[in-house]
Amino acid sequence: MDNIILEMRSITKTFPGVKALDNVSFKVREGEIHALVGENGAGKSTLMKVLSGVYPAGTYEGEIHYDGELRQFSTISDSEHIGIIIIHQELALVPLLSIAENIFLGNEIATNGVINWKETFARTQELLKKVGLNEAPPTLITDIGVGKQQLVEIAKALSKKVRLLILDEPTASLNETDSDALLKLLMEFRKQGMTSIIISHKLNEIKKVADKITILRDGGTVETLDCHHEDISEDRIIKGMVGRDMEDRYPPREPKIGETLLEVKNWNVFHQQHRDRQFLHDINFNVRAGEVVGIAGLMGAGRTETAMSIFGRSWGHKITGDVSIRGKQVDVSTIPKAIDAGLAYVTEDRKHLGLVLIDNILHNTTLSNLEAVSSAGVINDHEERKVASDYRQKLRIRSHSIYQETVNLSGGNQQKVVLSKWLFTNPEVLILDEPTRGIDVGAKYEIYTIINQLAAEGKGILMISSEMPELLGTCDRIYVMNEGRIVAELSKAEASQESIMRAIMRSGEKH
Amino acid sequence: MVTETKTTQSVGDYLRANIREYGLLVALVVIMVFFQVVTGGVLFRPVNITNLILQNSFIVIMALGMLLIIVAGHIDLSVGSIVAFTGGLSAIMLVKWGIHYSIVVPVCLVLGGLVGAAQGYWVAYQKIPAFIVTLAGMLVFRGLTYLILQNRPIGPFPKDFQSLSTGFIPDFLYFLNPAPGVITNFAALAVVVVLVALAFYYGLKNRKENEKHGTENEPFGFFIAQMGIIAVVAIFLGFQLSTYKGFPNVLVVMALLIALYTFITTRSTVGRRIYAMGGNEKAAKLSGINTERLTFYTFVNMGVLAALAGMIIAARLNSATPKAGVGFELDVIAACFIGGASASGGVGKITGAVIGAFIMGVMNNGMSIMGLGIDYQQLVKGLVLLAAVFFDVYNKNKG
Numbered sequence: 001m002d003n004i005i006l007e008m009r010s011i012t013k014t015f016p017g018v019k020a021l022d023n024v025s026f027k028v029r030e031g032e033i034h035a036l037v038g039e040n041g042a043g044k045s046t047l048m049k050v051l052s053g054v055y056p057a058g059t060y061e062g063e064i065h066y067d068g069e070l071r072q073f074s075t076i077s078d079s080e081h082i083g084i085i086i087i088h089q090e091l092a093l094v095p096l097l098s099i100a101e102n103i104f105l106g107n108e109i110a111t112n113g114v115i116n117w118k119e120t121f122a123r124t125q126e127l128l129k130k131v132g133l134n135e136a137p138p139t140l141i142t143d144i145g146v147g148k149q150q151l152v153e154i155a156k157a158l159s160k161k162v163r164l165l166i167l168d169e170p171t172a173s174l175n176e177t178d179s180d181a182l183l184k185l186l187m188e189f190r191k192q193g194m195t196s197i198i199i200s201h202k203l204n205e206i207k208k209v210a211d212k213i214t215i216l217r218d219g220g221t222v223e224t225l226d227c228h229h230e231d232i233s234e235d236r237i238i239k240g241m242v243g244r245d246m247e248d249r250y251p252p253r254e255p256k257i258g259e260t261l262l263e264v265k266n267w268n269v270f271h272q273q274h275r276d277r278q279f280l281h282d283i284n285f286n287v288r289a290g291e292v293v294g295i296a297g298l299m300g301a302g303r304t305e306t307a308m309s310i311f312g313r314s315w316g317h318k319i320t321g322d323v324s325i326r327g328k329q330v331d332v333s334t335i336p337k338a339i340d341a342g343l344a345y346v347t348e349d350r351k352h353l354g355l356v357l358i359d360n361i362l363h364n365t366t367l368s369n370l371e372a373v374s375s376a377g378v379i380n381d382h383e384e385r386k387v388a389s390d391y392r393q394k395l396r397i398r399s400h401s402i403y404q405e406t407v408n409l410s411g412g413n414q415q416k417v418v419l420s421k422w423l424f425t426n427p428e429v430l431i432l433d434e435p436t437r438g439i440d441v442g443a444k445y446e447i448y449t450i451i452n453q454l455a456a457e458g459k460g461i462l463m464i465s466s467e468m469p470e471l472l473g474t475c476d477r478i479y480v481m482n483e484g485r486i487v488a489e490l491s492k493a494e495a496s497q498e499s500i501m502r503a504i505m506r507s508g509e510k511h
Numbered sequence: 512m513v514t515e516t517k518t519t520q521s522v523g524d525y526l527r528a529n530i531r532e533y534g535l536l537v538a539l540v541v542i543m544v545f546f547q548v549v550t551g552g553v554l555f556r557p558v559n560i561t562n563l564i565l566q567n568s569f570i571v572i573m574a575l576g577m578l579l580i581i582v583a584g585h586i587d588l589s590v591g592s593i594v595a596f597t598g599g600l601s602a603i604m605l606v607k608w609g610i611h612y613s614i615v616v617p618v619c620l621v622l623g624g625l626v627g628a629a630q631g632y633w634v635a636y637q638k639i640p641a642f643i644v645t646l647a648g649m650l651v652f653r654g655l656t657y658l659i660l661q662n663r664p665i666g667p668f669p670k671d672f673q674s675l676s677t678g679f680i681p682d683f684l685y686f687l688n689p690a691p692g693v694i695t696n697f698a699a700l701a702v703v704v705v706l707v708a709l710a711f712y713y714g715l716k717n718r719k720e721n722e723k724h725g726t727e728n729e730p731f732g733f734f735i736a737q738m739g740i741i742a743v744v745a746i747f748l749g750f751q752l753s754t755y756k757g758f759p760n761v762l763v764v765m766a767l768l769i770a771l772y773t774f775i776t777t778r779s780t781v782g783r784r785i786y787a788m789g790g791n792e793k794a795a796k797l798s799g800i801n802t803e804r805l806t807f808y809t810f811v812n813m814g815v816l817a818a819l820a821g822m823i824i825a826a827r828l829n830s831a832t833p834k835a836g837v838g839f840e841l842d843v844i845a846a847c848f849i850g851g852a853s854a855s856g857g858v859g860k861i862t863g864a865v866i867g868a869f870i871m872g873v874m875n876n877g878m879s880i881m882g883l884g885i886d887y888q889q890l891v892k893g894l895v896l897l898a899a900v901f902f903d904v905y906n907k908n909k910g
Binding site for chain 1: 779783784787790791799857858
């Protein structure tokens with residue numbers, strides 16, 4: 001059992017402007033289940049992409065040794081060829097093809113391009129038995145649940161003679177029964193000598209199955225814990241995940257908090273696609289004038305969905321609950337009504353949902369409030385240019401003019417254009433969804449400064465962020481969400497990375 | 512960087528940024544000159560210019576609506592059938608029921624709007640791709656046309672209705688005519704000269720306004736060159752028309768519509784929202800734009816314009832036939848794409864679509880005069896469409 005199957009040595013991977021992995025080393029023994037944990041953006045997925053050849057050799061520094069040999073993968077099929085199979089969080093199955101077709105996709109059992117269906121079905125049957133899935137091979141993927149789809153992915157991995165199986169958040173979208181079944185399967189595979197790496201946020205599950213736990217933080221390896229030597233508590237893992245010094249990355253602010261601006265009560269929402277599944281449960285929260293309120297939570301906790309469902313029902317269906325602004329109940333059933341009520345939503349996906357990228361700064365700035373620069377449906381050009389120029393200067397949007405197309409701006413400047421657009425609607429409450437995602441440190445500081453200014457002007461800010469230090473550095477109060485519920489409300493004094501993580505983990509165990 | 516707002520771009524930068532529009536204008540002029548030469552001067556004869564306008568007016572009119580649809584990110588394949596359908600309806604009302612045209616014309620425009628609404632509903636609210644909805648509409652309305660016309664042409668039309676399409680604006684300035692021997696309709700020339708002068712005046716005024724507000728202007732040389740070309744071509748065409756019968760009625764209708772739609776696309780909130788929706792529908796929706804309603808109305812608008820075109824064609828042919836307008840949708844769509852509209856939405860200009868329509872029109876007309884058969888005409892038109900779009904893609908990838 002002392003056989004090291006995989007060793008990654010001093011891996012460094014740089015993206016333009018960001019060091020995603022910094023000198024990461026990682027060792028996996030044959031036949032163990034090795035868990036990889038860390039916050040969002042700690043570098044877990046990047047490390048696995050380096051391993052599987054998504055980022056080919058040469059685009060990173062460091063060495064990968066597998067089976068005692070130095071390996072350089074230039075494509076995913078290189079790594080798959082020697083038995084390293086990765087199953088991504090978003091399943092890579094074709095919904096309208098059958099289980100059998102999906103398992104052998106790109107790897108068909110065929111002679112001269114003619115598929116041998118008999119053999120295909122027989123082999124599929126065999127593989128499905130191994131993963132304990134009781135479905136007929138011709139069943140379409142779309143007709144089986146997410147849990148079973150996950151098993152099909154694993155069967156597909158088995159068909160490729162897997163030796164090292166990597167699962168990225170395999171249980172994120174599974175219910176408890178399906179999760180348990182999956183974990184049992186992994187333990188079964190361990191008995192047969194297969195090695196797995198599992199990336200997960202669910203620490204209770206990791207405790208159940210893992211032999212070793214490697215913690216990543218900010219692109220570096222923190223430590224590797226051996227679960228057989230000592231009893232590792234969840235608090236111990238959390239400490240490793242978040243234990244870092246807070247630097248002075250946030251502009252100071254004196255909060256002057258006034259009356260309640262936004263109040264959301266008993267907000268219940270069903271899933272947009274899976275229409276009989278309730279996604280948000282009894283959400284209650286409020287934002288006061290001059291206050292910056294954060295919503296913390298892991299990916300998929302329902303933060304963006306909460307914001308979008310409130311903002312003109314732009315997500316979900318069967319939405320019930322009350323929204324009031326300054327104590328008065330308001331109608332937010334359509335986006336124009338939500339804007340009129342005084343809400344603004346700055347999306348997390350500025351490229352797809354925030355900007356008309358082929359259009360310029362000028363037109364993007366006034367898009368949500370064209371009435372203010374027009375009369376009787378005719379736009380006053382000079383008025384419009386003045387507005388756009390003012391915001392360009394006020395928010396310091398770096399561009400050669402207001403006529404520059406937004407597609408050519410940097411992420412931070414694009415975000416400022418989106419902010420301009422919403423500031424021009426003169427909202428009472430701004431909902432900022434991941435306002436600093438994908439932008440560099442300097443621009444982040446500028447965004448924080450803008451947030452502070454808005455709060456000083458008496459606006460209410462609701463900020464959704466996956467970066468906990470950012471929430472702790474900017475917010476006066478933080479709600480913690482998990483699995484579609486608000487599970488804690490922490491004052492500035494109570495809030496810390498540990499307390500947030502604990503709230504998430506504890507609530508996760510209850511279900 | 513922030514203070515650099517007022518610096519003017521270099522001439523080269525400007526040309527590169529606007530190569531599409533100048534290129535198009537130059538292409539039209541080159542094509543005109545080419546056919547003028549190879550047809551031995553027939554192209555620019557007053558009779559032929561008049562014919563060119565009459566033959567292309569309905570394509571231009573429909574291209575205005577089609578441009579909005581394409582900019583919104585959709586397509587309408589049914590316009591040829593709507594042309595036949597509304598032409599047929601007008602014939603039944605005018606010829607069979609003897610209703611006066613002052614009632615028939617607005618009624619047909621409303622019916623065209625309803626046809627557009629019937630299709631817009633499926634596209635906007637049921638989210639069925641416009642390609643499929645209007646393909647169905649193309650078949651449905653063609654079928655309905657055969658049904659209401661009982662497979663037979665109806666005609667002739669009353670004289671007053673015909674003159675809508677084939678009539679001319681009378682010479683209301685005949686008493687000022689300096690050379691009655693050459694010029695037979697002085698009003699046409701006078702109106703063109705006045706319009707050119709107004710264009711110059713407002714162009715200069717707009718530049719001054721821009722300077723005052725610190726907004727970039729196109730380089731002065733370009734302004735003059737562009738205006739110059741347009742002025743020379745316009746006055747030349749105006750003169751030619753004035754030596755024949757003057758302005759056809761449809762030219763006036765067309766010119767007013769071009770002006771209206773240019774205004775809508777460049778200055779109105781509705782126009783701006785259509786561009787935003789075509790550029791990024793989700794972002795537009797999240798910005799508070801009612802994208803469904805906007806899509807719906809672009810189709811209603813298309814229906815109204817197709818109905819107008821349908822009546823113009825019926826009046827010109829002096830009969831409504833079930834086969835009217837077959838294949839027109841292709842000419843209209845091609846005009847928009849030659850004019851620089853993007854198939855993925857959000858990009859396109861009215862002036863581009865109009866010039867695109869005239870490029871097609873001049874080529875049709877020129878090749879007919881040369882005696883080229885329909886085979887060569889289609890071949891050449893197809894290649895020109897491909898070349899124009901390739902030019903766009905090439906520029907985009909380079910830039």
